[in-house]
Amino acid sequence: MNERKWWKEGCVYQIYPRSFADSNGDGIGDLKGITDHLEYVKKLGCDIIWLNPCYKSPNDDNGYDISSYTEIMDDFGTMEDFDALLSKAHSLGIKVIMDLVVNHTSDEHEWFITSSSSRDNDKADWYIWREKKNNWGACFGGSAWEWNEKRGEYYLHSFSRKQPDLNWENVDVRNAVYEMMRYWGDKGIDGFRMDVITMISKDQNFPDGVKTGEYGDSSPYTNNGPRIHEFLKEMNREVISRYDWLTVGEGAGARVEDTLLYTDPERKELNMIFSFEHMNYNKPSGENGWIEAPFSLPGYKKIYKKWQEGLSGRGWNTLYLENHDQTRSVSRYGDTSTPELWKKSAKALAVMYFLMEGTPYIYMGQELGVTNTDFQDITEFRDIAALNDWKELKKSGRSDEEALHLLRLVSRDNSRTPFPWNGGENGGFSTHSPWIRMNQDYGLINVEEEEKDPSSVLNFYRKLIALRKESDTLIYGDFTLLEEDDEDLFIYQRTMGDEKYRIIVNMSGKEREYQCKGKVVLSNYSDCLPYLRAWEAKVIKEE
Ligand code: GLC
Numbered sequence: 117m118n119e120r121k122w123w124k125e126g127c128v129y130q131i132y133p134r135s136f137a138d139s140n141g142d143g144i145g146d147l148k149g150i151t152d153h154l155e156y157v158k159k160l161g162c163d164i165i166w167l168n169p170c171y172k173s174p175n176d177d178n179g180y181d182i183s184s185y186t187e188i189m190d191d192f193g194t195m196e197d198f199d200a201l202l203s204k205a206h207s208l209g210i211k212v213i214m215d216l217v218v219n220h221t222s223d224e225h226e227w228f229i230t231s232s233s234s235r236d237n238d239k240a241d242w243y244i245w246r247e248k249k250n251n252w253g254a255c256f257g258g259s260a261w262e263w264n265e266k267r268g269e270y271y272l273h274s275f276s277r278k279q280p281d282l283n284w285e286n287v288d289v290r291n292a293v294y295e296m297m298r299y300w301g302d303k304g305i306d307g308f309r310m311d312v313i314t315m316i317s318k319d320q321n322f323p324d325g326v327k328t329g330e331y332g333d334s335s336p337y338t339n340n341g342p343r344i345h346e347f348l349k350e351m352n353r354e355v356i357s358r359y360d361w362l363t364v365g366e367g368a369g370a371r372v373e374d375t376l377l378y379t380d381p382e383r384k385e386l387n388m389i390f391s392f393e394h395m396n397y398n399k400p401s402g403e404n405g406w407i408e409a410p411f412s413l414p415g416y417k418k419i420y421k422k423w424q425e426g427l428s429g430r431g432w433n434t435l436y437l438e439n440h441d442q443t444r445s446v447s448r449y450g451d452t453s454t455p456e457l458w459k460k461s462a463k464a465l466a467v468m469y470f471l472m473e474g475t476p477y478i479y480m481g482q483e484l485g486v487t488n489t490d491f492q493d494i495t496e497f498r499d500i501a502a503l504n505d506w507k508e509l510k511k512s513g514r515s516d517e518e519a520l521h522l523l524r525l526v527s528r529d530n531s532r533t534p535f536p537w538n539g540g541e542n543g544g545f546s547t548h549s550p551w552i553r554m555n556q557d558y559g560l561i562n563v564e565e566e567e568k569d570p571s572s573v574l575n576f577y578r579k580l581i582a583l584r585k586e587s588d589t590l591i592y593g594d595f596t597l598l599e600e601d602d603e604d605l606f607i608y609q610r611t612m613g614d615e616k617y618r619i620i621v622n623m624s625g626k627e628r629e630y631q632c633k634g635k636v637v638l639s640n641y642s643d644c645l646p647y648l649r650a651w652e653a654k655v656i657k658e659e
């Protein structure tokens with residue numbers, strides 16, 4: 117059996133601070149708003165929260181552009197507010213994971229201000245400066261290089277031009293990052309989610325990338341780069357090993373082979389990686405010409421099988437369907453055409469992903485079955501990525517209607533609408549009109565309504581979380597995918613010793629014959645028939 121760890125047994129609830137709860141009526145969520153609602157997380161059964169960045173930032177990319185790592189963003193409150201949040205969370209038995217964004221800083225960080233002031237200063241080499249640029253494109257559009265007058269050089273920015281990449285080759289940069297991490301560790305946080313951490317080591321030859329349009333693809337030279345494992349081992353030695361932490365790296369481009377290297381405990385790097393293969397499956401994006409690929413369940417299941425079997429006994433998986441960069445899972449994979457199917461499919465998806473081997477993550481609102489938002493025009497979007505995609509789509513000759521349709525399908529703003537606490541004004545999120553519009557369904561899909569309904573998605577998630585917590589087999593047991601080629605059913609087993617669970621999910625609206633023996637321990641239908649109904653999901657303890 118795998119070694120027992122708290123971060124394997126726990127369940128993470130991800131909070132996007134800007135959109136969770138506004139305590140002072142300015143339309144922006146804040147830390148005090150989170151502190152005031154920690155009981156909600158506790159009652160859900162999650163024992164770890166991951167906070168998206170709440171550090172000082174000019175908000176070019178909603179806090180992923182940090183101008184001071186040891187101060188709190190003005191919109192979100194003060195360091196006292198953070199300390200109060202941490203101490204209340206701990207008193208409730210909830211651990212707190214922060215976001216670590218160290219591939220880049222804001223261009224307003226004092227490190228960059230100094231570095232960009234001349235070619236000759238004590239931070240001259242803290243960022244990636246070149247007299248000549250290569251053809252790399254930035255993730256948020258345009259070239260990845262920006263000209264700087266004072267230095268007469270370009271700097272690299274893998275994301276927006278206000279997010280210059282740090283130069284990890286420089287040991288002073290690494291030490292400054294480690295010192296900052298220890299500052300938070302000494303405050304008592306319980307770990308880090310590491311933003312695009314697999315991108316910190318760049319191929320120092322900076323070769324041109326294969327062109328996918330106007331610009332070249334940098335990913336072969338930036339993802340899982342030459343010194344990445346050396347840097348993470350150093351970080352582990354200097355920081356991580358001193359604490360009892362959860363560490364999870366965002367693994368853009370990490371394959372199973374890479375992830376084994378990142379997460380094998382003997383190698384002393386990270387605990388787990390957010391892989392993207394299941395999220396990217398059939399997803400339209402600029403890189404593939406915005407094609408909406410059809411969804412095929414066997415192909416989708418194959419990805420899970422590969423990751424479950426590939427990491428088994430050595431590394432450890434993350435389990436997630438949503439986060440602040442993704443659309444809402446019930447809209448993407450479920451069926452929102454009627455209220456009944458919406459509810460059944462939201463629960464079915466929960467069962468499908470939650471009971472595999474790995475640490476489950478729930479993105480705020482997912483536990484209510486929040487849907488994608490019916491954005492009416494471009495002025496309703498806030499995300500820098502959406503605004504750039506809009507420009508690209510328009511440039512490629514798409515009509516407003518077509519461009520809007522694609523943005524609704526893919527935009528990260530879908531996950532960033534205010535958390536619906538009730539059906540009242542602004543969903544109980546704020547007394548002020550919020551920084552981004554509410555989801556159109558908040559009158560029905562909100563905490564207050566779902567509290568009242570014993571069969572709500574929320575109450576189902578509570579049961580599911582409790583079920584996993586009680587069973588070593590569901591946490592540590594072996595995973596076996598069954599009926600691999602079935603086009604409608606997602607079925608797998610978890611086994612430990614004599615104990616066996618079978619997780620059965622009908623991922624379609626069709627009726628399907630399926631019989632099995634055993635005790636139903638969780639189901640989204642109130643009775644059990646010898647066949648499966650639309651989006652029926654059940655967990656069976658086999659006898
Ligand atoms: C990660 C974050 C995303 C951010 C980007 C740049 O992918 O999850 O929200 O825009 O990194 O920091």
Ligand code: CA
Pocket residue numbers: 138139140141142143144145146191
């Ligand atoms: Ca506020």
